Amino acid sequence: MKEFFAYGEKVPGYDVRMLNEREARAAAAILFVGAFLGLTNGVMLGTAVFSEYFVSFFAIDFTMRVIQPRYAPSLLLGRFFVRNQTPEYVGAAQKRFAWALGMILAWPMFYYLVIDFQPNPLKVLVCLICMGLLFFESAFSVCLGCKIFNLVKREKATHCPGDVCEMKIKEPIQRFNPIQKIIVILTAIAMFYGAFAYMTKLPDRTNLTKKMKKIMTSDAELQRIEDEKADQEFENDDF
Template sequence: MKVDEFFAYGEKVPGYEVRVLNEREARAAAAILFVGAFIGLTNGVMLGTAVFSKYFVTFFAVDFTMRVIQPRYAPSLLLGRFFVQNQTPEYVGATQKRFAWILGFILAWPMFYYLVIDFQPNPIKVLVCLICMALLFFEAAFSICLGCKIFNLIKKDKATHCPGDVCEMKIKEPIQRFSPAQMMILIITVSVMSYGIYAYMTKLPNKTQLAKKLEILMMSDAQLEAIEDAKADAEFEKDDF
């Protein structure tokens, strides 16, 4: 392979005026990474260990570095290719995917530093982790590339060949539209699910380990210090008796 071809981003496919990538591989890879991130988060929250997360974040950072340089050799995309190799490719523009993966790259390396190099559990780290998981979930479940949407907002030259052809203007088919009854069911479903999550996180603070762990993770250093001081005072008073 020639050097210029090695660094050329995306693949040449007849019928496409721009270099493209296989969205099916990207979605499969996003699902694989989401599972890893979910396991790491649940291990940290429920078991109080970051061992799995350290290995996963290292893999995540290296993987997104490879995606930005040359996705042809990114480990997660190769795993995704293995699972979808018998499916018809869905080609999407490589430029906007690279932009989206640069965002992942920007999130990955600070996570690597604060989790692997200098372990510092804090609310910002949890928030970054949740943002990464949300991006992966939208990609895997709905084929929605949020980074690609940001690309279209800030770039003068709009992206083409987006997942599901969302970049190209088109009229929705009848099966894609909502009737009033369907819209009402959708609103009720989202409302009930949102309230269920809220109730789980707030109504049962002393009954779920998840809520306890999240509450501690979201505390500031000052709040954690105050809790430790209160425990020390309680121990001191207990010793006096």
């Protein structure tokens, strides 16, 4: 019974209980797809039905992860997809802390999207934060919650994904030369500008796009848009 409730798995050669990072990343990718579909359904179709089901699953799943990850549905799905891959072990303690942060975000979202439906930009922002955390974990194996773990816990995390918790010297293939640095910076600028230009030029077809445009556009630009609309309506009235 004690082993049943033990958090993480005993793995020969490791001094702490471990989890399989590969199945955690696979699970994060599955949840990211669900969150993305819920967001696009809300923006494009104006319905939150998919999000309500997904957030319910998300909250239950992360609660299971914190209590006993052996039985968390998304982790079991992730295990199915990576069952033929060599496990990549990660310390269970920091993953539990990171998943606890996800659970703390999940239950308020459940309340405001399922029980007492009150959508607003702040709740959308929380969803985007969750999506960002899932994306970073699935795409780059970067666990931001694990990094916070090291800031608040006296005992530092060990056996992190990619051995980032252990001090080491970067290999030549991991370093950037000056030209590569310039390319990365220009790419990042182009991506941020593209996202900004896209959000500010979207047609005002949903409440979300209206609010996002209002947040990201200057007062002068908003006034110019309103003036153009007024002029267009005046011309239409003349006809």
